[in-house]
Amino acid sequence: MRRALAGLMLVTLGAPVAAQAPLPFELKQVGPGVYAAIDGPEHKSGSNAGFVIGDDGVLVVDAFFYPDATKALVGEIHRLTPKPIRYVVNTHYHADHTGGDQVLRDAGAVIIAHKNVRGWVRTNNINLFGDRITPELKARIESLPLPDVTTDTNLVVWLGARKVVIKAVLGHTGGDLTIAVPDAHVLFAGDMLWRKIPPNLIDGSVREWAATDTDFEAMTGAAQTRYIPGHGDVADVKDVADFRGYLLDLKRLVAAGRKAGLKGDALVKDVAPKLKALHADWTISDRAIAAETGYMNDELAGTKKRPVPVAD
């Protein structure tokens, strides 16, 4: 509606009628001055992001993968408030959450991240893409900005009187942060939460991850909290329980298959239909199940590779 009106005004003023490109994400207000930017079905942003407008500035959560999407996010922030962009907090090092950091830094943001992000963002992201890496992508990853402020514990950022609570949590990469806005009952969960789509377990520990999601469900005000996942739509506490259930189902099914002596493709073929049947309202690709089964098998076998912290 707003867009239609804006288009109409251009016509009325006699300006060239350029069709306004749709945003590469859907912006959703999830609390007073708190917004989630949800990646669309075409994945033009690469992940979700969001921002918090405080008394004297704006804190952004995550930077997307595609810098053009990040530029659109900066445009939306400037449209909603004249306050300066002061911070971006990366929930973890994966490039789909850090790819647009330079755009936010250029817009005035100090980059805050877990200390391990500094050691991993330019190196481990190359492994993340595996055989899909191109020379251009490798060069882009090797020039991603390093965070300015790092932590491996909890941190409070004050936007004037508005409190933003950053917590170090375990499970997805070994360098994960969540960002809570207590006065709005919003938790930006990063990739500790995915809504109705399978998570990427490449760097994860399902054991730690499920425990962190248990904490999300038990947090004060959970019933009225809006949880912003790293991927998928805005979630509530039932979605958190559903996601944790998915992780535990995966673990249980892979453990049962292993006990029956299955491995490789046979294990995947055993797990896939059972997992899909248990989560019929999810969008689950065969490729995702094959990868998840492999990573879960490694974790249960004690051979799972996880990123190793790098000394400062």
Ligand SMILES: [Zn+2]
């Ligand atoms: Zn991730």
